[in-house]
Amino acid sequence: MNLLYALDLLGTFVFAISGLRLAARKDMDLFGATVIGFVTAVGGGTTRDLLLGATPVAWIDNIQYPIAIILAVPFTLIFRKYIVNLKRTFFVFDSIGIAIFTISGMQKALDFGLNPGLAMAMGMVSAVVGGVIRDILCNEIPLIFRKEIYATACLAGALVFYLLGNWGIDQNLNYIITTSLILIIRVVSIKYNLSMPKMK
Amino acid sequence: MNLLYALDLLGTFVFAISGLRLAARKDMDLFGATVIGFVTAVGGGTTRDLLLGATPVAWIDNIQYPIAIILAVPFTLIFRKYIVNLKRTFFVFDSIGIAIFTISGMQKALDFGLNPGLAMAMGMVSAVVGGVIRDILCNEIPLIFRKEIYATACLAGALVFYLLGNWGIDQNLNYIITTSLILIIRVVSIKYNLSMPKMK
Amino acid sequence: MNLLYALDLLGTFVFAISGLRLAARKDMDLFGATVIGFVTAVGGGTTRDLLLGATPVAWIDNIQYPIAIILAVPFTLIFRKYIVNLKRTFFVFDSIGIAIFTISGMQKALDFGLNPGLAMAMGMVSAVVGGVIRDILCNEIPLIFRKEIYATACLAGALVFYLLGNWGIDQNLNYIITTSLILIIRVVSIKYNLSMPKMK
Numbered sequence: 001m002n003l004l005y006a007l008d009l010l011g012t013f014v015f016a017i018s019g020l021r022l023a024a025r026k027d028m029d030l031f032g033a034t035v036i037g038f039v040t041a042v043g044g045g046t047t048r049d050l051l052l053g054a055t056p057v058a059w060i061d062n063i064q065y066p067i068a069i070i071l072a073v074p075f076t077l078i079f080r081k082y083i084v085n086l087k088r089t090f091f092v093f094d095s096i097g098i099a100i101f102t103i104s105g106m107q108k109a110l111d112f113g114l115n116p117g118l119a120m121a122m123g124m125v126s127a128v129v130g131g132v133i134r135d136i137l138c139n140e141i142p143l144i145f146r147k148e149i150y151a152t153a154c155l156a157g158a159l160v161f162y163l164l165g166n167w168g169i170d171q172n173l174n175y176i177i178t179t180s181l182i183l184i185i186r187v188v189s190i191k192y193n194l195s196m197p198k199m200k
Numbered sequence: 201m202n203l204l205y206a207l208d209l210l211g212t213f214v215f216a217i218s219g220l221r222l223a224a225r226k227d228m229d230l231f232g233a234t235v236i237g238f239v240t241a242v243g244g245g246t247t248r249d250l251l252l253g254a255t256p257v258a259w260i261d262n263i264q265y266p267i268a269i270i271l272a273v274p275f276t277l278i279f280r281k282y283i284v285n286l287k288r289t290f291f292v293f294d295s296i297g298i299a300i301f302t303i304s305g306m307q308k309a310l311d312f313g314l315n316p317g318l319a320m321a322m323g324m325v326s327a328v329v330g331g332v333i334r335d336i337l338c339n340e341i342p343l344i345f346r347k348e349i350y351a352t353a354c355l356a357g358a359l360v361f362y363l364l365g366n367w368g369i370d371q372n373l374n375y376i377i378t379t380s381l382i383l384i385i386r387v388v389s390i391k392y393n394l395s396m397p398k399m400k
Numbered sequence: 401m402n403l404l405y406a407l408d409l410l411g412t413f414v415f416a417i418s419g420l421r422l423a424a425r426k427d428m429d430l431f432g433a434t435v436i437g438f439v440t441a442v443g444g445g446t447t448r449d450l451l452l453g454a455t456p457v458a459w460i461d462n463i464q465y466p467i468a469i470i471l472a473v474p475f476t477l478i479f480r481k482y483i484v485n486l487k488r489t490f491f492v493f494d495s496i497g498i499a500i501f502t503i504s505g506m507q508k509a510l511d512f513g514l515n516p517g518l519a520m521a522m523g524m525v526s527a528v529v530g531g532v533i534r535d536i537l538c539n540e541i542p543l544i545f546r547k548e549i550y551a552t553a554c555l556a557g558a559l560v561f562y563l564l565g566n567w568g569i570d571q572n573l574n575y576i577i578t579t580s581l582i583l584i585i586r587v588v589s590i591k592y593n594l595s596m597p598k599m600k
Contacts, residue, residue: 029396031352032345046251051446053455055253060318118460132537137332137342142537145432152431196429229596231552232545246451255453260518337532337542 003172009068011100016041016072018093019134026138041069043130052112098127099182102154120158127154149189157182203372209268211300216241216272218293219334226338241269243330248305248322252312298327299382302354320358327354349389357382403572409468411500416441416472418493419534426538441469443530448522452512498527499582502554520558527554549589557582
């Protein structure tokens with residue numbers, strides 16, 4: 001089992017928690033919350049796989065993804081005091097998820113022979129679509145369209161991932177550096193309230 | 201023509217009516233309402249087929265599905281007095297639809313070689329996605345996320361379908377028993393206002 | 401390079417502008433607005449390609465579509481005075497987009513061997529889905545479900561496209577006539593406030 005795959009399962013797990021956590025705040029029942037967690041965790045990768053024509057999609061072919069999501073349910077229930085009540089934890093879990101999914105999604109697109117520009121776009125799709133679906137189903141304005149730096153962090157990480165890869169860096173090291181970079185950009189931008197220039 | 205296929209066409213027809221009925225309440229024009237009816241009827245099965253990689257999707261390959269939907273339009277117009285004004289009828293048509301689509305969707309997933317757990321998930325996807333799209337397009341909180349038992353009824357029916365199938369029961373009898381079971385759970389849970397435990 | 405392909409790129413360009421323009425009104429940042437422009441421009445064709453099983457979808461296989469969208473960003477910024485502030489321009493760009501996408505989408509479906517009825521439906525899907533996603537992401541009631549003639553214009557154009565094609569008219573002439581027809585129906589229906597009969 002390689003590092004990227006392990007990271008991808010971790011991303012699935014934490015993204016499911018971000019969905020469960022938001023659903024719990026919306027007063028959903030256990031089952032509805034599990035559905036939200038599932039959709040949040042698989043939405044981005046599923047969209048990527050559909051666009052690439054890589055069907056059946058990853059979580060149908062590989063039972064470990066559904067298992068990672070199911071495990072997130074008791075985890076969230078047990079640690080609910082820490083997860084549900086703190087606003088900050090939601091951003092942490094969401095940010096770890098998009099950091100990992102950007103890089104794993106981009107790598108999968110590169111493996112499918114896409115050029116680097118489109119592979120970056122696919123990395124972003126993998127990272128943000130799950131959260132967008134989560135937010136729409138929960139009737140929230142999608143995080144991606146709020147004012148903080150969000151998809152831009154994914155884009156920056158994807159760009160560095162490509163440059164370091166071209167430069168010949170060890171692949172596993174590259175995964176660690178670039179997922180950390182995305183996470184750091186996200187945390188710093190929230191802490192210092194940084195944002196991109198408005199469209200108008 | 202086998203029983204499951206006949207049921208699937210019936211499910212398509214009643215689900216289209218549930219979409220038309222909601223659209224009529226939202227003051228849409230005939231054409232917009234027809235679009236909503238169409239999307240409601242095919243949304244779940246289409247999502248299932250896309251995830252499985254079973255493209256082109258069922259209603260493109262088989263003209264009888266679009267015909268069932270088109271027939272729902274004059275039917276709804278003629279019986280509008282009974283369909284549009286009664287709140288209860290909406291739930292009846294929606295419930296018949298999810299009952300049938302759960303079982304037909306699960307059977308299709310089993311035919312594609314999915315394991316029983318994923319096939320159940322696919323049954324639920326087939327059943328609920330059309331209604332979720334209908335509700336989002338009509339700016340309603342999706343039924344699935346309200347407090348009554350909804351997806352849980354599908355899950356229960358899917359589980360019984362699997363168990364009875366393993367036990368060697370006649371397949372057509374199994375279809376009848378399990379779609380009825382889902383419908384009954386749904387009706388009883390609304391009548392007695394039953395609900396699942398909240399996430400938090 | 402044939403006429404239909406040139407039109408399709410133009411449609412992509414103007415549809416991206418319609419998305420950027422709406423996003424700018426919603427106070428999004430440059431990046432979020434670009435994402436909205438992208439999704440608006442490719443949403444309909446992507447849905448059509450997924451339903452047909454024509455994957456990877458068109459804009460992954462052909463870099464000219466993403467380029468047309470990226471070019472729409474500086475164009476919108478430079479001419480923002482004319483594009484963003486005038487309510488009318490939004491409808492013009494949206495209407496040019498749906499006119500072109502209806503016909504190019506229908507042609508693609510016919511090339512895939514669909515019967516004329518389904519090909520018309522695919523033309524409409526190609527035309528309206530991008531705008532529906534744009535409106536939902538921007539928290540607007542989708543244009544298609546408001547009271548003016550919208551999808552009906554696409555349907556009328558698609559029908560004439562089929563009839564003229566059967567009648568043996570030159571294909572390029574047919575493209576010009578039918579996209580113009582859709583655009584004219586749309587403009588006239590807005591100018592004179594025409595609408596379809598209500599469902600109820």
